[in-house]
Amino acid sequence: QSVLTQPPSVSGAPGQRVTISCTGSSSNIGAGYDVHWYQQLPGTAPQLLIYGNSHRPSGVPDRFSGSKSGTSASLAISGLQAEDEADYYCQSYDSSLSGHWVFGGGTKLTVL
Amino acid sequence: EVQLVESGGGLVQPGRSLRLSCTTSGFTFGDYAMSWFRQAPGKGLEWVGFIRSKAYGGTTEYAASVKDRFTISRDDSKSIAYLQMNSLKTEDTAVYYCTRVVGDGYNNAFDIWGQGTMVTVSS
Numbered sequence: 001q002s003v004l005t006q007p008p009s010v011s012g013a014p015g016q017r018v019t020i021s022c023t024g025s026s027s028n029i030g031a032g033y034d035v036h037w038y039q040q041l042p043g044t045a046p047q048l049l050i051y052g053n054s055h056r057p058s059g060v061p062d063r064f065s066g067s068k069s070g071t072s073a074s075l076a077i078s079g080l081q082a083e084d085e086a087d088y089y090c091q092s093y094d095s096s097l098s099g100h101w102v103f104g105g106g107t108k109l110t111v112l
Numbered sequence: 113e114v115q116l117v118e119s120g121g122g123l124v125q126p127g128r129s130l131r132l133s134c135t136t137s138g139f140t141f142g143d144y145a146m147s148w149f150r151q152a153p154g155k156g157l158e159w160v161g162f163i164r165s166k167a168y169g170g171t172t173e174y175a176a177s178v179k180d181r182f183t184i185s186r187d188d189s190k191s192i193a194y195l196q197m198n199s200l201k202t203e204d205t206a207v208y209y210c211t212r213v214v215g216d217g218y219n220n221a222f223d224i225w226g227q228g229t230m231v232t233v234s235s
Contacts, residue, residue: 002156033218036221045225045228048222048224051214052219091222093218093220100159100175101147102159103156103159
C-alpha cells in the first residue's frame with residue numbers, strides 16, 4: 001500500500017490529453033511538501049519529469065505539466081504520443097513516523 | 113555528461129551481505145547528496161536511504177525496512193557512493209538505483225538516475 005495514491009492505469013488516443021492524479025494526506029502533500037513526477041519507459045530507469053509541483057527539467061517537452069492543490073497533485077500530458085507510453089510515479093516527502101521520501105504506486109499510461 | 117553507474121549486484125543467499133557501488137561522473141560529486149532506491153520485480157519504486165554531502169555533515173537516513181541492515185557511505189575522492197547490505201532477506205530482491213539529489217532537504221527531487229543493478233536474494 002503506497003503512501004500516495006495513483007490510478008493503476010490510464011489511456012488515451014494519440015493527440016488527446018490525459019491526466020494522472022496523485023492523492024496524499026496532511027502529512028505529505030497537504031503539509032505543503034513539493035510533488036515531483038517521474039517517467040519510467042519500459043525496461044529503463046526512472047527519469048525526473050516534473051519537479052517542484054510544476055517545473056520541467058531541461059529537455060522535457062511542454063506537453064507535460066504538473067499542478068498541486070490541497071492534498072492532491074496532477075500530471076497532465078497533452079498531445080499524446082506513442083512514446084509517452086510508460087509508467088508514471090509521483091513522489092513527495094512524508095513527515096509521519098514512517099516518513100521520508102514516498103512514492104505513489106505508479107500509473108501505467110497506454111496510448112491506444 | 114552527468115552519469116551514474118551502479119555495480120555489484122548479483123545472486124546472494126539469505127542472511128549474506130553485498131555491497132553496491134555507484135560510480136559517478138560529469139558533476140562535482142562532493143556538492144550533492146545521494147540516494148538509493150529499489151524496485152522489486154513488477155512493483156513500484158521504494159526509497160531505501162540517503163546520504164548528505166559533507167557540507168551538511170555527510171549524515172544518513174534510511175527507510176524503516178532496511179534500517180540497521182543497510183549502510184550508505186561515500187568516497188568524495190573517487191566520486192562513488194556505496195550501499196552496504198547486510199542480513200539480506202528474500203524481500204530485498206529488486207533492481208537497486210542510485211540517484212543524485214537536488215532540493216532543499218524535505219523537498220528533495222532525484223534528478224539523475226543510474227541504470228540500476230539487480231540484486232536477487234535466494235537460496
